[in-house]
Amino acid sequence: MSFQRFLCIATDRPGDPRYERLAASPVLKVKGYSLLAKRPNYAVYGNAHMHSMVEQSRNVILLGTYYSRNGDHLSSLEGIALPRPLLSFSAMLDNIWGSYIAVQEDEDGQIFLFRDPSATLPCYMLRCGDGLTLAGSDVRDLYALSSVHPTLCWPHIARRLRTIQYRDHQTALHEVTELLPGHVTSLSKRQEAVPLWSPWAFVETNQRIFDPVQAAERLRDIALSTVQANGKRFSHALISLSGGLDSSIVSAGLAGADIPCSAVTFLSGTASGDEQRYASAVAEFLGIPLFVRHLDDYPIDITQSDAAHIPSPTGRLFWQSADQIVREVVNETKADCHFHGGGGDNVFCYLQSVAPILDALYVNGAGAKAVSVMGDMGRLTNSDLWEVFGRTWRRRLTGRRHYRWPIDDSLLTNAAAEIGKVDFRHPWLEAPKTALPGSTAHIALLLAIQNYLEGYRHEQLMPVIAPLLSQPLVELCLRIPSWMWAENGVNRAVVRKAFEGRLPQSILSRRSKGTPDGYSMALYERHRPQIRAMLHDGALAREGLIDLVAVDGILAERMPIRGEAYARILSFCDFEAWIQAWA
Template identity: 35%
Template sequence: MERFVAIFAPKPERSPIAPPIRSAISRAEALSVMIDGDDMLVASGGGQVRHLGDDIGMVIGPIFATGKSDPATPPSDVASSGDPSDLHRFSQDYWGNFVAILRDRAAGFHVLRSAFGRLPCFHAVQGDQLILASDMALLSLGGWKSRGVEWSAILRRLALKDIPSPSTCLIGVQELRGGSRLHLTPEGLSVTQTWNPWDRAGRRHWIDDRDEAARMIRRAVSTATRASIMGAKRALLMLSGGIDSSVLAAALGTHGCPFTCFNLASRGAIGDERHYARMVASHLGAPTIEAQWDAGMVDVSRSHTQDQPNPLARSFMQGTSRLLHEAVGASGADLTIDGGGGDNVFFSLRSIAPVTDAFLRGRSLGEGWSTAKSIAAMADVSTITVLGRAASRAFRQSPAYRWRPMTQFLSPQVMGDTALVPRHPWLEPPSSGETGTAAHIALITAAQGWAEGNDIGSPVRHATPLASQPVVEACLRIPIWWWFRQGQNRVVVRDAFRDRLPAAVVDRRTKGTPDSYIAEIFTANRSIIRAMLLDGHLRRAGLLDLSLLEHVLDGEGYVQGTAYHRIMHLADVEAWVAGQTQD
């Protein structure tokens, strides 16, 4: 994985880069200084770097031309004019997992991060300088010093964990999100969007041929997969047996990269999909490694993303990471790959929004009726109920998706806090936007968070091709109701790979989850979790409803419903905060 650290000093005569910091960076293991100027220092290591002329800048990480999967080299004058439109066009013309660091003629610096790119870009102001890095260790190497936990961001994380934010949970540390541009001048710093799904979504962009829609999705998945496996000798595919990971298996099978399938199962039937995974692997002639989760692999008091500026970790993933390490060793893989984000990108949502759009934007009433029947079948309600709610949605003033914060077990005193208000530029549709498209983009917003920073602890390079710019842009061109047919969702992608996968997998209607494993972890660690939450940092910060939590945690056996999911999330955040506050 690529790593980098950069320091910008827009006023070098008054605030030069300190010689000890220059020296520390130049001596750092596995880093090479790429640009060493009075006002800009950049060092990188561990991956692909493309220079853009003498001290003009560089692109760190894999970069591809739009619609292509072969490595690209951008023109060296991409930022020389300092014209924002040139930089905006750069994000339209290229995709990948890159951070571009550029200088313009007006004594300014630009940093662009690719949409859905896995290479992080954290930044912090230190005096008159700006430090940027791919991880916190390198941010510290550049001179950043921790000032503690940002509690408003912690509250936001507790309520809105699936909405990515530029504000991290550490004071003074920001993250440049994918599809954004940072601009630094002697006058100050600004961040603007360079990629927004609304620029390529909605009826102006919709395709009008269902067969071509399936072909388009197949091409996009193939492009993203081929780019992801570039340079790999053997891939290890995390294959659940669901449609998303199975589609990835089918795409991998066409690109000549040997791969092994890796399936994880829990003791409960809902988390055991080995039958489907075996079916896919056998169909494609790929070897399989199977493993089973065990609650004993998990330490709920420890966050395995302690070195990140956000509490990304879900404790059950400690078991996943341990078993993944073992599978990588057994298979000899130098790349791991997963289908994360596929549900979101392929619009796996039980919502009446597609019904509303089908009636308002479809070619016939029949399209609306058949979509309503599909949604009703998936939600196990009557078609009349769906039609009534769709009609009501049609008269709503705004097409915006209503994202509800998770407030269970939060203190009543924080309910009016602005941190609980969902905010993200992609959640702001134009007034003419479609309600179904707004719902789809809300799911894509959550997929952005997964693609750009997740808790899969792979010992080798990791890729998430489905949550990538080519696949997202292809999916946005499909009328939203086309994803549903005869009580099934994700129909377009099912059709796209129908000839490459077993029919029982393509037409599968059930979906596995790790819920039984998470419940097992909760039950085994109930007393530890109780102590963590009732006498921990979140409690002292006044964020928790103690009486309600105590009532639930003092019970025995499984917590009813899905409350244990929520409690595990609270415990995961508590573990991260505890790690940040240790001396």
Template identity: 30%
Template sequence: MPAAQLCDSRSAAAYGSPPDDRVRGAIAIRRALLGPVRGSRGERSARACRVIYADPRDMSAPRFIARTHHGEPTALEERVDGIPRIFSSERVHVWGSEHCIAIGDRGCLIGHLFTRTRASRRVSSLSQSEVEAILASRGASLMRDYWGGYVAFLHIPAGITRIIRDPSGMLPVYWRRTDDEFALAAELGRPPFGRSDGLRVDPDALAVYLSSPHFAGQQTCLVGVSELLPGYALDLVAQQAIETCLWSPWDHIGAGTADPADAALELRQTVNDAVRSWGECFQSILLGMSGGLDSTIVAAGLAAGAANAHGVTMYGPDPGGDERPFATMAAEAFGIALTAEGYGDCPVDLAKPIVEGSPRPFLAHYVQPIAQVRDRMCREEGIDAFFSGNGGDNVFCSLNSVTPIVDRILARSRPRSIAATIRDIARLTNADIFTIGRSVVARLARRSRGESSINQTFLDPARLADAFERVTPHPWLEPRHEVLPGANAHVRMLRRALGNDGFHSRAAYPPSIAPLLSQPIVELCLKVPSWTWVSGGVDRALARKAFRGVIPDALLDRRGGGGPSGFVDRLYRQNEAMVLDELRSGFLQDHGIIAAAEIPDHARSGGGQHPLHPQRLLALLAADTWARHWEDG
């Protein structure tokens, strides 16, 4: 029997013999969504045409396409891009995959939803009282009473369609205005968000993205295409699209558990519950493993549940990029079969976009080998979800600055506590007391200003300054003066963790899950003061403490890690002439984004070059190739 079944005019029993609770759940959803329509034409309730009930085990990535409309459609497709119509109201039609939950007769939710109980429970249907609470709160109770990775469509009074994206951002929501209507989808590169739909690159947004990838808010690098931010609602009313914040990280900053042992226990339980809950949604999981803290914590959580996990680690040509010994140690600790693949064993095509259907260019070419390995393992192992430790550094507040000391001072901690945090920072950064002191004074002096990291290398400064005037910053980047600097830094780190929607087509590949970005984990970690995260002179200290005795000490005490930089450097050296030639005559040059005079010539690009220049030049080429892909459509 398929992983999920379509419920229309036939009973669920027609598909076989699923457990009784699943039959009852499917029939309840069908009755809720296909019930009688009451009221006049202008006042009648929203109604779904057909619905797929959520199966406890999923085999594909959640996706959807939605379109608004005016009046009665004369001909309405039952399937769009291979997915059935699951909901219709007087304002919007939604086509979606099997990951659907009915919200009475007033809406639907696509994706994965879990209860806030401990242990969390996968939600496949909603009771009448739960539906009423969601509708009464205009969807806000979804973020209070549940968590997961989802988008919800609600038909609310006054002819408003509300679209809600959960705080983790695991299911993308892109939208654009088409004539007098709106179109929404979970991925680009396919109608109504394909190259043939007239989408073009926004040079200003692209310039800003290349200097500060996490600066922009809803604006993408494609003209007219916006992203609904995590934790936000989009209200479509008449010809307007109005965004409303339903969840903000600022609302969860506060005093956490005071006792370190209790805080560590609460963190371990919360992480394990979230990872287990995600793991139980899938039959076979492929986990990216490096032997680092974050991916190993995910491995521990999967081992605590019933998930069937496979591991994969990628290694580079240099010793610093080979983490196989650590990944092997983690895999053996949790009974996970591990596959090791070399970046250099997979071909890289510099003439193709790293990811074609993305609203912003992927800038790291090592993604291509990872995608090829995933593709092969999907075929060989039957993988139905890609898991990773992505976002762990950000959620666990990996600081490497004097900010925790500044927080201690501003919080008026006892001198003994301030001195302890100074020692922690000295051990963490290997800085002497005088350097630390100067940095603390400087940090206190500029507390009123936010911090930003802008990379202008090879970009035209004047063009870049002009572009920044045309791009609206992400709302999380505006510092809050009522909270400590460490909290501001933590929220900025969370912003950097979001926006990686995976690099596979959702129509053909399993979903990418980053369980450490789950809402309960994020909310809990935001309550932890910055000095707790550096306690003992190590980064992510509370996470290390939480999993002491679960993860081998050799991995918990590991400092630093490898990466693909050696592979990237070799890739550049092998293709240097092509990279430089393309940049001097490509999209970025034509639109004045790069300063052509600053691009090195062949003679100067050898040993005297800055060590990060190869990586930067390849990233610019990736952006150029992505832009030409959209412009040539």
């Protein structure tokens, strides 16, 4: 169950008795929905936490949270031309941003649904057949209302196992599809969704910001304004603060606007997961109370998936403990929302490949700039210049500019690869012929983060805000050339420069990143026998997707853990738990 929930019932046949029956269903009241608007061919509902704006005269309904381009909370669509759906939604993209869904009926009675580009408000659809469609943010509510029984989509589950971060319109439930961010679709006719917002519009040469001073200044202003716009509507925010750059920026934005907030940091009991000194430095610098919690004090049940309320598994067992901590500290502080810095690495173009060098070559030619960027990427990746030159030359010879999404077939069977074929037809991956390699990689990062924006238990209890994925900030960062983000061999260099004086120097100069690896390894060690039994008796093995012989070989190793196989096996457990929740 999502915290902010909407539900829409639509039919292509006004007067359809099935539509009328669903619109009058007691399930809606039981699930906490109230009617927002009703027409002969569609009805829109929201729960008590869902903000809405209904413009009866123009047949427009806006759901979620929405702001004007100057950061003010939007109270009216007055002044925005809304002639018919596609033009109306394009006008919204130019004038507002936020986390929203828009519904509009055209002059022919066709109902269109648009999802904003941020990906932070879920939108799923369940086609009931014969022109009847349900759409909403909570999949279990769609099934409850429709009385349709969920069926697992094994080809998609196999694809998720192979490409855990890739996300398209398909889900792991056969009846459910996702309306992708920035896309519009017809609810009354079965048509393919169309992208109205595209990241490619912001990486064109005439959109670029080549002045590093201007880039840093604009980034600082937009980052602060979007964080603060998101924070103003709450009485007290809880921030997950690792002391990393991204969560520190979110903290600076809230504290700088005197928005009441507290922070929490998680300790894992290992050196790689202990970031308390960094989090403490930020909290002290900004004057924010900091709560410190040990993950080991909060048990994980590997037979349960926190993503059981969404239509695809996420493979994130280790976040169960952090989720419990967030809920506990929210109760302690009386916070009414949770902010985090998720997506920062993605929006701020954290690349460790030769793509930025190739961008500099294509834009500036084989001169001093390209050599300088080669040196920057060498320092960033701890590689010598000749090694970087060799990788750059080999990639340049291929002529490849598009992004090649990684596929992981480790510990899977040949059958998984066969039924889980991926075509990677997502519009964001369809690079123009003149696309720069760094831009294609940057855009792929924006797609990859979407798998981490939902699938947490506490998101059912409070608003969870990822302000660094706000549309104005994403659009600005796409305009900044990839090589500028690695200037002087420093990752996310533009944002570090932007926040000089607003964060402790120890944070701005920090190069290391905390990881949950040590904590996950300990979780794996504690549960080896249970993991083996769970996977042997589970659906993944029964469907022939995982290689049990290979898995058993890894589980039988008693030497110190090496490599990433342990994490892979833990993700299998989360898949199994998710499958059991929906079976």
